Amino acid sequence: MSLLAVLGVISSAIYSGTSLLYTTLGEVIDERAGIVNLGLEGVLLVSASLGFAVTKTTGSPYLGILAAVLAGGLMNMVFGYLVITRQANQLASGLAVMFFGYGLSALIGKSFVGAKINPLPRYVLPGLSRLPLVFSSLFKFDFLIFLVVPMAVLIWWLLYRTRWGLGLRAVGENADTAFASGRNPKRIRYQALLVGGLLAGLGAAHLTIAYTMAWSEYMTAGRGFIAVALVIFSNWDPLRAIAGALIFSAAVAFQLLLQSSGAQVSPFLLNTIPYLLTILVLIVWGGNRKQSAPASLGRIYLGSE
Amino acid sequence: MPATPTSHALPGPMVSMRGITKAFPGVLANDGIDLDIYPSDVHALLGENGAGKSTLVKILYGFYRADSGSVLLNGQPVRIQSPADARKFQIGMVFQDFNLIPAFSVAENIALFLPDLKPVIHPKEIDHRIEEISTRYDLQVNPHALVSQLSIGEQQKVEILKLLLSNARLFILDEPTRVLAPHEIKALFGVLENLRKDGYAILLITHKLNEVLECADRISVLRTGRLAGTLTRREASEEKLIAFMFEKSLAGLNRHAHAAARSDRPPILRLTNIATHSLGAQVGLEDINLDIYPHEIVGVAGVSGNGQKELGDVILGLQKCSQGHKELFGQEATSWSIGRVRQSGVAFVPENPLQMAVTPYLSVLENMALTRSRLYARLGGLRVDWGAVQADARESFVRFGFSVPSLFVPVRSLSGGNLQRMTIARELAFDPKLIVGSYLTRGLDLQSTLSARQALLDARQAGAGILLISEDLEELFTLSDRLIVLSRGRIVGSFLPTETDNYTVGRLMTGAKV
Ligand SMILES: Nc1ncnc2c1ncn2[C@@H]1O[C@H](COP(=O)(O)OP(=O)(O)OP(=O)(O)O)[C@@H](O)[C@H]1O
Numbered sequence: 112m113s114l115l116a117v118l119g120v121i122s123s124a125i126y127s128g129t130s131l132l133y134t135t136l137g138e139v140i141d142e143r144a145g146i147v148n149l150g151l152e153g154v155l156l157v158s159a160s161l162g163f164a165v166t167k168t169t170g171s172p173y174l175g176i177l178a179a180v181l182a183g184g185l186m187n188m189v190f191g192y193l194v195i196t197r198q199a200n201q202l203a204s205g206l207a208v209m210f211f212g213y214g215l216s217a218l219i220g221k222s223f224v225g226a227k228i229n230p231l232p233r234y235v236l237p238g239l240s241r242l243p244l245v246f247s248s249l250f251k252f253d254f255l256i257f258l259v260v261p262m263a264v265l266i267w268w269l270l271y272r273t274r275w276g277l278g279l280r281a282v283g284e285n286a287d288t289a290f291a292s293g294r295n296p297k298r299i300r301y302q303a304l305l306v307g308g309l310l311a312g313l314g315a316a317h318l319t320i321a322y323t324m325a326w327s328e329y330m331t332a333g334r335g336f337i338a339v340a341l342v343i344f345s346n347w348d349p350l351r352a353i354a355g356a357l358i359f360s361a362a363v364a365f366q367l368l369l370q371s372s373g374a375q376v377s378p379f380l381l382n383t384i385p386y387l388l389t390i391l392v393l394i395v396w397g398g399n400r401k402q403s404a405p406a407s408l409g410r411i412y413l414g415s416e
Numbered sequence: 417m418p419a420t421p422t423s424h425a426l427p428g429p430m431v432s433m434r435g436i437t438k439a440f441p442g443v444l445a446n447d448g449i450d451l452d453i454y455p456s457d458v459h460a461l462l463g464e465n466g467a468g469k470s471t472l473v474k475i476l477y478g479f480y481r482a483d484s485g486s487v488l489l490n491g492q493p494v495r496i497q498s499p500a501d502a503r504k505f506q507i508g509m510v511f512q513d514f515n516l517i518p519a520f521s522v523a524e525n526i527a528l529f530l531p532d533l534k535p536v537i538h539p540k541e542i543d544h545r546i547e548e549i550s551t552r553y554d555l556q557v558n559p560h561a562l563v564s565q566l567s568i569g570e571q572q573k574v575e576i577l578k579l580l581l582s583n584a585r586l587f588i589l590d591e592p593t594r595v596l597a598p599h600e601i602k603a604l605f606g607v608l609e610n611l612r613k614d615g616y617a618i619l620l621i622t623h624k625l626n627e628v629l630e631c632a633d634r635i636s637v638l639r640t641g642r643l644a645g646t647l648t649r650r651e652a653s654e655e656k657l658i659a660f661m662f663e664k665s666l667a668g669l670n671r672h673a674h675a676a677a678r679s680d681r682p683p684i685l686r687l688t689n690i691a692t693h694s695l696g697a698q699v700g701l702e703d704i705n706l707d708i709y710p711h712e713i714v715g716v717a718g719v720s721g722n723g724q725k726e727l728g729d730v731i732l733g734l735q736k737c738s739q740g741h742k743e744l745f746g747q748e749a750t751s752w753s754i755g756r757v758r759q760s761g762v763a764f765v766p767e768n769p770l771q772m773a774v775t776p777y778l779s780v781l782e783n784m785a786l787t788r789s790r791l792y793a794r795l796g797g798l799r800v801d802w803g804a805v806q807a808d809a810r811e812s813f814v815r816f817g818f819s820v821p822s823l824f825v826p827v828r829s830l831s832g833g834n835l836q837r838m839t840i841a842r843e844l845a846f847d848p849k850l851i852v853g854s855y856l857t858r859g860l861d862l863q864s865t866l867s868a869r870q871a872l873l874d875a876r877q878a879g880a881g882i883l884l885i886s887e888d889l890e891e892l893f894t895l896s897d898r899l900i901v902l903s904r905g906r907i908v909g910s911f912l913p914t915e916t917d918n919y920t921v922g923r924l925m926t927g928a929k930v
Pocket residue numbers: 416440441443445463464465466467468469470471472512821825828829830831832833834859861
């Protein structure tokens with residue numbers, strides 16, 4: 112396999128991994144506060160379709176990103192109303208939000224299928240501009256890509272080095288204890304979902320406005336669920352999520368490369384490579400390590416008596 | 417009315433509770449309770465298990481909301497709707513069942529409760545404050561240890577540190593001495609004494625009358641949700657308090673005519689050269705040799721965290737030993753599963769029943785069946801005979817003189833003492849042959865303590881061997897036929913209770929050479 116092909120895999124892993132990482136970071140925050148958001152797929156779809164529609168109509172990818180981010184926050188607030196205020200079951204509410212988002216995004220995006228947009232500007236990595244064009248074009252990235260790793264570090268810092276993060280993690284461990292410390296667990300859970308939703312919106316924006324630059328129905332193709340899995344994979348740690356998102360996306364890109372290079376293996380089998388890899392890494396990585404799932408993940412907080 | 421300058425003006429109460437009433441499904445936990453708490457005063461709150469003490473203080477701290485009643489702060493009515501309100505009014509509290517997050521470090525747990533925590537956390541600064549306060553009050557903890565690795569006594573210390581670092585004027589402590597070693601209790605009372613001198617108010621819940629008579633200025637007694645009365649220290653005496661609490665006097669222990677027939681029979685339990693690996697902050701056992709014979713209570717004295725938990729865990733099979741072997745009823749049992757150990761007739765009351773003995777969200781009834789699910793299974797496990805579970809549960813509660821409010825409430829809603837009672841009743845039913853009891857009477861009121869001790873003596877009479885792990889020397893001396901002292905994972909002394917005294921055992925416990 113040529114160097115170019117390998118670099119291609121890396122480049123496309125970075126592109127597809129970025130949206131995945133933003134989404135995963137958002138879900139890390141949700142789950143650290145004790146909420147599993149299975150509706151993430153729906154949130155992504157609504158954000159992506161709206162972001163794309165706004166970019167197309169206004170001509171500005173930045174306004175599109177803003178719209179996607181706000182839509183993500185809003186969708187998570189709807190989910191939050193169900194699971195925090197109405198105290199509905201998280202898994203069932205998540206699936207409901209997913210189907211709702213699926214329908215809504217199809218409606219929003221209907222007239223934009225096949226449309227072309229102003230893409231987000233891309234910049235060559237500093238120092239690589241003197242390489243031949245075939246190489247340097249592989250390493251031209253938009254600002255959302257440059258920001259994603261700092262964002263992971265920022266989320267880590269928020270969770271582990273700020274008062275807000277401490278309270279948020281406490282709610283995910285034991286909401287009664289957080290309440291006894293003078294905090295309002297419900298408010299904190301809403302805040303977590305809001306931040307998580309904004310991040311998911313950013314992920315969706317990158318997917319549709321910067322990476323594929325197109326909208327088609329159900330274009331997220333399971334990314335929301337993969338993000339939920341990646342959270343577990345990364346042991347609820349934003350920094351490990353970086354590696355998780357990258358490995359997974361690299362596997363996807365590698366698998367596509369194999370298919371396009373005409374390997375004599377069934378494409379269905381090749382499609383399973385990323386998931387096989389996930390299972391493998393889980394076995395190797397997860398086995399000897401202490402699980403650090405938030406203790407009251409998925410548990411409804413009923414409030415005080 | 418202004419105080420006359422000549423007479424020493426009595427300060428008014430800092431906090432007054434008026435007509436506090438709170439009902440839970442099926443119980444009226446608090447029924448029109450009035451309580452006045454004064455500055456520079458240690459106010460003790462007594463009452464049998466389930467009397468409503470914890471509920472009352474949780475209401476004062478805003479954790480529960482009263483159905484009716486009011487709270488006055490320095491004479492002004494205030495609304496306390498949440499712990500955030502209570503903390504604003506400088507009320508701080510240590511909960512009976514703790515408010516610690518096991519997955520967090522000690523420092524994180526303390527930071528969570530700091531009133532002046534800055535938006536950005538500087539771990540070094542927090543460590544520094546913890547160090548400072550723990551040296552000042554002689555409550556040593558390692559700020560970097562995970563709470564899940566701490567013994568329950570250490571957890572209690574963390575809770576007290578949390579309270580000391582809050583800016584509270586009223587300190588509520590719900591059974592703080594329950595899990596502390598004698599010297600730590602002494603240290604705590606020293607702290608309370610200093611706080612009292614500085615004008616703080618302290619509301620202290622305990623079941624130990626000697627503690628109350630030692631340090632309280634005012635004593636209130638609750639009985640089935642009502643205030644039975646409030647006495648000043650001068651008016652109070654042990655008899656009076658017991659009469660207030662139980663309406664009847666307590667019977668003494670029946671020690672049976674006890675024949676010391678033992679070493680001629682094979683031991684029930686034999687540990688030979690047992691050692692365990694020490695994980696993290698835990699101590700490992702080293703060189704443990706111990707025999708327990710039928711008709712024998714072996715008391716284990718020691719400051720908690722010196723291998724008691726490991727000893728119990730090794731016997732039950734929760735922890736594997738790295739060396740040595742274990743025999744049960746004359747059979748090699750080193751590698752038996754926990755299920756097999758239990759089935760052979762071993763009962764186990766762990767040091768922390770809420771975490772180790774029950775499933776908090778299941779009902780009392782379901783928890784009663786938990787360790788004997790096979791016995792109650794019908795149709796090859798397709799059905800559970802809940803009728804039989806109920807009958808057995810009721811019978812064992814009657815037999816041990818215990819009561820719980822209902823068999824159908826989740827165990828989580830039981831009072832601390834009721835949970836302990838439930839665990840004891842479950843474990844001691846069906847006449848076990850070997851009983852491993854860690855801190856068996858912890859959190860029990862006087863009457864239940866007597867019932868539990870009597871149950872042990874009865875079991876001994878019936879031929880059981882008993883390993884009683886405790887920090888309460890009085891209890892160990894009353895019940896044990898033989899006493900061993902555990903320090904840093906080793907047995908450092910073995911006595912007949914008649915050969916030794918509190919002082920010697922106490923010194924060995926703290927690691928001094930005699
Ligand atoms: N959250 C709850 N839900 C339902 N019932 C409760 C709850 N908390 C307490 N109760 C019930 O209220 C009664 C009083 O409980 P409380 O915890 O106040 O007793 P206590 O005096 O502190 O007893 P102990 O000495 O055993 O700690 C008990 O019957 C208990 O089962």
